[in-house]
Amino acid sequence: MKGRPLIVWTVGWLAGASLAYTFSGLHLYLVWTGVTLLLVIPVLLQRTLLRTMLILWLALTMSGIYWTWNDARNVTELPQALAVDGTLLHGSMLQVEGVIVTQVDVDGDRADMQVRLQQVKMMDSAGSGGASPVSRSLGERVMVQVKLLAKDQQTEAAKWQRGDRIKLSGMIEYPSTARNFGGFDYAAFLRTQHIHWIYKVNGIRNAEVSPGSPWGPLTVLRWNDRLRTVLGDKIEQIFQEPHAGYMKGLLIGMKDDIDPETYSQFSQLGLTHILAISGMHVAVYVGSLLFMLSLFKVSRERSLLVVMLLIPLYVLLSGVSPSVVRAGIMSIIGLYAARKGWLKDGLNVLAAAALLMTLWNPYYLLNVSFQLSFLVTAGLMIYIPLMNPLLRFLPKRIAAAAGVTLVAQLVSFPLTIYYFNQFSLLSFTANFALVPLITLFTLPFGAGALILGLIWLKAGKMAGWLIELQNDVIFKLIRFMNGYPQFVMIWKSPSLIWIIAYFILLYLLLYLAGKLMGDRKTRLPIQREADETAELDGIRKVTSGKKLTLAANRTRAAFVGIMLGFIFLLYWEYRPASYYGAGLVQFLDVGQGDGILITTPEGRNILVDGGGTVSFRRPQDAWKERKKPFEVGAKVVVPLLKQRGVHHLDAVIVTHADQDHAGGLQAVLEQIPVKAFMFNGTLSGTKAFEKLMKTALGRNIPVYAVHQGMKLQPDKHTEMMFIAPESEAVEQEEVPIVKDQNHISVAFLLTMNGARLLFTGDMDKAAEENILSLADSRQAGAVQGVSGAGAFVLPEGGIDVLKIAHHGSKSSSGDSWLDYWRPKAAVISAGVNNLYGHPHAEVMQRIEDQGSELYRTDRSGEVQMLIRPGGIQIRCMLNPTGE
Structure with a gap:
C-alpha cells in the first residue's frame, strides 16, 4: 500500500462507515478505541508504517463521524411539523401536496411513486382538512401507493410523470419491519433512501395531478424516463416474449418485465449479473463508441473526450444502479487519465469511485449491487495476477477468460451465499461459456437491432429474429444445466x-x-x-x-x-446449524397462515405447513394481478430456510389442503430437496393443491397419508405421535376429495428432549371432541385402530406448548380441549389486521383462563423455542409476548 495513499484512505473510510453502521453510542467508542490500539501495533513493529497507519486511522475516524452525522439527520420531520406524536401519526388521514420525484410504476391495481412533500395537513374524521396546512417546504420523501379501483385508472395513472405536482388524500403508515429473524426489513430498506412513511391512497379520485415546471432539477430525469419508455416499447415491438423482457433488462436495465421463470433460471446459475447493467455493459458501450469514432478518423484525444461526455448519458439511460455508476465513474477517470497520459492504476481509480459514491450517499455501502460490483472489480485486480501463473498450461486466450471467470466466481462467492444462500457448482461453466457469448454477440447486436428498429422497424425485427435464435440456444443451455439440482448447494449466511x-x-x-x-x-x-x-x-x-x-x-x-x-x-x-443437543421449533410469521420449522437435536428438519397467499380475485379482475405477485412461500419461507442452512427437509407435513397452509409449499418443493411428503390423505379439489401433489410425485418424493396412531421418530430424542385425522380415508383405494379440510387436519404431539408440544392445524371443535372421546376409554386399555395402525391410546394431558388451531378462530380450541391438555404456553399464528378478525376474543379469554402464556405472530412476529432437556427458552422477533 506504500505509495497508494488513496487506496489506504478508502479502505479506512469504508471500514469506519461499516463500524459506525454496526455499532453506536458507547459500543462504537469502545470499538474505535480498540481499533486505534490495534493500529499502533504495526507501527511499534516497523516505524515505516507510521504514515500508512495514520492515514488509515484518520480515514476511519472521519468516516465514522461522517456516517454518524448523516445517520442522525436521517429522521422524519412530519411528527414535528404536525405537532403530533409519531405513534399517533401512524394510521392517520392526511392531505398532502408535493412533487413526484420518481418514475410512476403502474403494476396491476397499484401505482407506486415517491413524492417530495411540500404541504401537509391532518384530516378530521369526516375526511376534510381539520388543521391548517404546514406550508413550509418539508423536503421529505414518502412512498406513495395508489390503489387503482378500475382498469381505466391504469391508463390515467400511467400518464403521471416525474416532476408533476400532485395533491393526495390518504392514510399514512410506518413501513413494515422484519417479522422473522433474518427476514427482509422494508423499513430499513426505505430508510436508506431517506423514506420513513408509506402513504396509501384509495383510488385516483383522491389524487389531483397537474404538470410541473417545464424546467427544473427533475426535467432531465423526466426526459430520461420518456426515452427509456420509448426504447422499452420499441424493444417489445422488435422481440417476442420472453425475449423482449430479457433484452430490456440486458440493453437498458429494465428488469421488471423479465419473465420470472427466465430470471429464476439465470439466478440459479449465478448469471443475474448479466441482467444488471454493470462494468461489462459500460465496457462494451465505451469500446463500441471508440471504435465508431475511429472509423470517422476522429483523433484519439477528441475521441476520449467525446466518450467521457457520453458516459453519463448511458448511466442515466440504464437506470443509475450502483454498479453502473461505479463503472461510469471508473471509466471517466480512466479515460481522463489516458487522455492526459498519466500512469493508470486500476485500484486507485476504483478507490476514487468508491470514495466519491459514499461521500455522495453513505448508504451506498449497504447496497448489494454496490458491494458486489466493487468487490468483484477489486478482486479481479488483486487476484488475477496470482491466478494467471496457475493457468499457463492453457492457450493464452482461454487462460485469460478462464482466469477472469474463476476469480470472479471465487471473489463473489462469500457475498453470494451471504445474500442469496445458494451456489451452483455449474456456475463457473455457465459463466465461462455464456458470458462471452452474450457480451460479444447478444449485447452489441441487440443494441444494433434496437437502433435499426428505431430507423426502420421491419429491419429491426429481422435482426431481432436472429438474436432470438441465439437467445433460444442460451435459454436451452441454461435449462439443461438447471436440470441437475444436485449441483445447487444451499449455504447459511456467513459471519463477517x-x-x-x-x-x-x-x-x-x-x-x-x-x-x-x-x-x-x-x-x-x-x-x-x-x-x-x-x-x-x-x-x-x-x-x-x-x-x-x-x-x-x-x-x-x-x-x-x-x-x-x-x-x-x-x-x-x-455444515448444518448445530444447537448442541437442543431442538428448535420456529413458528414463522407467514401472515394469515401456518409455517413451522422443527429442527431436532440431531439436526433433522421437518416443515409443518408453508403458509400461502390467499386470493379472492374473480376472473374479471385479472387486470389487478401484478407482474410478480407476492407469494409467501417464495418470498418468505424458502429464503428463511436457505438462510438458516437447511440443505434438505427430512419431511414436509401439510396439515390440510387449504391455501393458507399448503400454498407456500409449492415453492418449497421446487427449491428445497424433500425426503418425505405427508398429508391428511385427501384432496381439496383445487388446482393449486393438485399441482402441489403432482410436483411431489414428479420429483419422486415419497408421499404418505397420515392417520391417527402413526408414529414418527426422527431421532432418538424426538418422537411424533399423530392423533388426527381418523383413518377412514386411508382405507379407500382412491384419494377422496373433501371440501371441508379443517375437520380432517393433521394433528400430532411432538416430544423432544422431554418437552411436549401439540400441533393442531386448523382442526375444529368437532374434531377436538372426537379425539377427546378416546380419553374416556383409556382405562379400558386402548381403542382398536384400523388395520396396520395398532392400538391407539390418546396421550395424557399436560403439555408445554399448544399451537392454537385455526389461527384462534372461535370454531376451535373449546374449553374441554384446553382443559384436557392444560398448556403452559400457547402460540397463535395469525396475520396482522387479517380479514377474519383472528384471533377471536372468546378464544383469547379461554387461553387466559387456563393461565397459559400466549404468543401471537401478528404481534410478536416469529416465535422461536429452543428446547433443551432442562426446559424451553423462548424468544420473539418483536415484543416478547405481544402484549
Whole structure:
C-alpha cells in the first residue's frame, strides 16, 4: 500500500462507515478505541508504517463521524411539523401536496411513486382538512401507493410523470419491519433512501395531478424516463416474449418485465449479473463508441473526450444502479487519465469511485449491487495476477477468460451465499461459456437491432429474429444445466469474520500455489539428462541446493496447511446449524397462515405447513394481478430456510389442503430437496393443491397419508405421535376429495428432549371432541385402530406448548380441549389486521383462563423455542409476548 495513499484512505473510510453502521453510542467508542490500539501495533513493529497507519486511522475516524452525522439527520420531520406524536401519526388521514420525484410504476391495481412533500395537513374524521396546512417546504420523501379501483385508472395513472405536482388524500403508515429473524426489513430498506412513511391512497379520485415546471432539477430525469419508455416499447415491438423482457433488462436495465421463470433460471446459475447493467455493459458501450469514432478518423484525444461526455448519458439511460455508476465513474477517470497520459492504476481509480459514491450517499455501502460490483472489480485486480501463473498450461486466450471467470466466481462467492444462500457448482461453466457469448454477440447486436428498429422497424425485427435464435440456444443451455439440482448447494449466511478469513486464506493459497509452480519451473533445467546439466547441477549442489530444497519444502508445507485450513473453513460454514443437543421449533410469521420449522437435536428438519397467499380475485379482475405477485412461500419461507442452512427437509407435513397452509409449499418443493411428503390423505379439489401433489410425485418424493396412531421418530430424542385425522380415508383405494379440510387436519404431539408440544392445524371443535372421546376409554386399555395402525391410546394431558388451531378462530380450541391438555404456553399464528378478525376474543379469554402464556405472530412476529432437556427458552422477533 506504500505509495497508494488513496487506496489506504478508502479502505479506512469504508471500514469506519461499516463500524459506525454496526455499532453506536458507547459500543462504537469502545470499538474505535480498540481499533486505534490495534493500529499502533504495526507501527511499534516497523516505524515505516507510521504514515500508512495514520492515514488509515484518520480515514476511519472521519468516516465514522461522517456516517454518524448523516445517520442522525436521517429522521422524519412530519411528527414535528404536525405537532403530533409519531405513534399517533401512524394510521392517520392526511392531505398532502408535493412533487413526484420518481418514475410512476403502474403494476396491476397499484401505482407506486415517491413524492417530495411540500404541504401537509391532518384530516378530521369526516375526511376534510381539520388543521391548517404546514406550508413550509418539508423536503421529505414518502412512498406513495395508489390503489387503482378500475382498469381505466391504469391508463390515467400511467400518464403521471416525474416532476408533476400532485395533491393526495390518504392514510399514512410506518413501513413494515422484519417479522422473522433474518427476514427482509422494508423499513430499513426505505430508510436508506431517506423514506420513513408509506402513504396509501384509495383510488385516483383522491389524487389531483397537474404538470410541473417545464424546467427544473427533475426535467432531465423526466426526459430520461420518456426515452427509456420509448426504447422499452420499441424493444417489445422488435422481440417476442420472453425475449423482449430479457433484452430490456440486458440493453437498458429494465428488469421488471423479465419473465420470472427466465430470471429464476439465470439466478440459479449465478448469471443475474448479466441482467444488471454493470462494468461489462459500460465496457462494451465505451469500446463500441471508440471504435465508431475511429472509423470517422476522429483523433484519439477528441475521441476520449467525446466518450467521457457520453458516459453519463448511458448511466442515466440504464437506470443509475450502483454498479453502473461505479463503472461510469471508473471509466471517466480512466479515460481522463489516458487522455492526459498519466500512469493508470486500476485500484486507485476504483478507490476514487468508491470514495466519491459514499461521500455522495453513505448508504451506498449497504447496497448489494454496490458491494458486489466493487468487490468483484477489486478482486479481479488483486487476484488475477496470482491466478494467471496457475493457468499457463492453457492457450493464452482461454487462460485469460478462464482466469477472469474463476476469480470472479471465487471473489463473489462469500457475498453470494451471504445474500442469496445458494451456489451452483455449474456456475463457473455457465459463466465461462455464456458470458462471452452474450457480451460479444447478444449485447452489441441487440443494441444494433434496437437502433435499426428505431430507423426502420421491419429491419429491426429481422435482426431481432436472429438474436432470438441465439437467445433460444442460451435459454436451452441454461435449462439443461438447471436440470441437475444436485449441483445447487444451499449455504447459511456467513459471519463477517468468516468472510474476512475466506479472502485472506484465498490470497495465501493462490500466492503459495504460484510460488510452488515458480520454484518447479526454476528447477526444470536441472532435471534434464546428466550430461546436459552436469556443470549446472554441480553448482546447484555446492551453492544453494540445500537452501532451495528447504525453502521449497517450507512453501509446500505452508501450501498444504493453508489448503487444509481453507477446506475446513468451507466445511465449517456449510455444515448444518448445530444447537448442541437442543431442538428448535420456529413458528414463522407467514401472515394469515401456518409455517413451522422443527429442527431436532440431531439436526433433522421437518416443515409443518408453508403458509400461502390467499386470493379472492374473480376472473374479471385479472387486470389487478401484478407482474410478480407476492407469494409467501417464495418470498418468505424458502429464503428463511436457505438462510438458516437447511440443505434438505427430512419431511414436509401439510396439515390440510387449504391455501393458507399448503400454498407456500409449492415453492418449497421446487427449491428445497424433500425426503418425505405427508398429508391428511385427501384432496381439496383445487388446482393449486393438485399441482402441489403432482410436483411431489414428479420429483419422486415419497408421499404418505397420515392417520391417527402413526408414529414418527426422527431421532432418538424426538418422537411424533399423530392423533388426527381418523383413518377412514386411508382405507379407500382412491384419494377422496373433501371440501371441508379443517375437520380432517393433521394433528400430532411432538416430544423432544422431554418437552411436549401439540400441533393442531386448523382442526375444529368437532374434531377436538372426537379425539377427546378416546380419553374416556383409556382405562379400558386402548381403542382398536384400523388395520396396520395398532392400538391407539390418546396421550395424557399436560403439555408445554399448544399451537392454537385455526389461527384462534372461535370454531376451535373449546374449553374441554384446553382443559384436557392444560398448556403452559400457547402460540397463535395469525396475520396482522387479517380479514377474519383472528384471533377471536372468546378464544383469547379461554387461553387466559387456563393461565397459559400466549404468543401471537401478528404481534410478536416469529416465535422461536429452543428446547433443551432442562426446559424451553423462548424468544420473539418483536415484543416478547405481544402484549
